[in-house]
Amino acid sequence: MNDTGQFQAFDNKQRLVDNVVKQVIRLIAESKLEAGSRLPPEMKLAEQIGVSRTVVREAMQILIAKGLVETHHGIGTIVRAVGGEQISDHLALMVQVNELSLDNLHNVRSILEIEIAGIAASQATPEEIKHLSQLVDQLERDSVDPTRYVEADGQFHRFLAQTAHNPLLEILLDSFAGIMKEVRLSVSQDPAVGLSGMPDHRRIMERVKAGDVAGARQAMQDHLKRAREIQRQTIGREDSEGANAPKRSRRRA
Structure with a gap:
C-alpha cells in the first residue's frame, strides 16, 4: 500500500x-x-x-x-472482503431485537428469488442446469437429515442466483443466508417439511431447464409461499409453547 x-x-x-x-x-x-x-x-x-x-x-x-x-x-x-455475511449478521440482530420481522425478510427475499428464477430460466447454461438437477437430487437424498437438508437447500437457492451472473444478486441473497438457515433448521426437524419442499425444488429446476421464464417465476413464488406458511405455523407454535418462558429469545413471525 x-x-x-x-x-x-x-x-x-x-x-x-x-x-x-x-x-x-x-x-x-x-x-x-x-x-x-x-x-x-x-x-x-x-x-x-x-x-x-x-x-x-x-x-x-x-x-x-x-x-x-x-x-x-x-x-x-x-x-476484509465485504459480502453478504456482514449484512446477514446485522439482519439477524435486527430480527432478534424485533426491529425486523421474518415477514419483512420474506417479502424482500420473494422479490429477489422470483426474479432470479426467471433470469435463470432465460439464460442458464446446459452445465448450470445439469448442476442444478444434481442439487435437487442431493436435496432428495438428504431429506431424512435436517442439517444436511438445510445445507443442500441453501446450496440450491444460492446456485440458482449464480446462474443470473450478477454478483450483487448473490450478495443480496447471501445477506439472508444466516437468518434463513436458522429458520430452516427450526422447521426442518419435522421430516415431513423436507418431503413437502422437494416437489417445489424439482418443479423450479424443470421450469428453468425448459426455459420457461413465467413458469419458473410462478414455481418459485409457490415454493416461497408454501415455505413461509410452514415457517409461520412452526415458529408460531414455538412462540405459544414458550410464552411462559421469559428467558427464551423469540422472533416475531
Missing part, C-alpha cells in the same frame, strides 16, 4: 474517531484500499491523519465491529 496521499488530516474540532472511520470506509468504497490490503501501523496512521493513537485504536475497533477490517497478530490490520 502507498503510504502517501491516502489519508487526510482534519480539524481536531471534528469528531475524530468518526472521521477516521469515514476515511477508511471511503477508501474501501473507492477501491483505494482493496480486500487484503494492510493498513499502516497504528502510530504511523495516527501521524498521517494528525490524531492520537487512542483515536486510531477506537476507530479500528469500530471498523472491526462493522466487519470491514480484521487484525492478525504479527501482521497488522487487514481490509
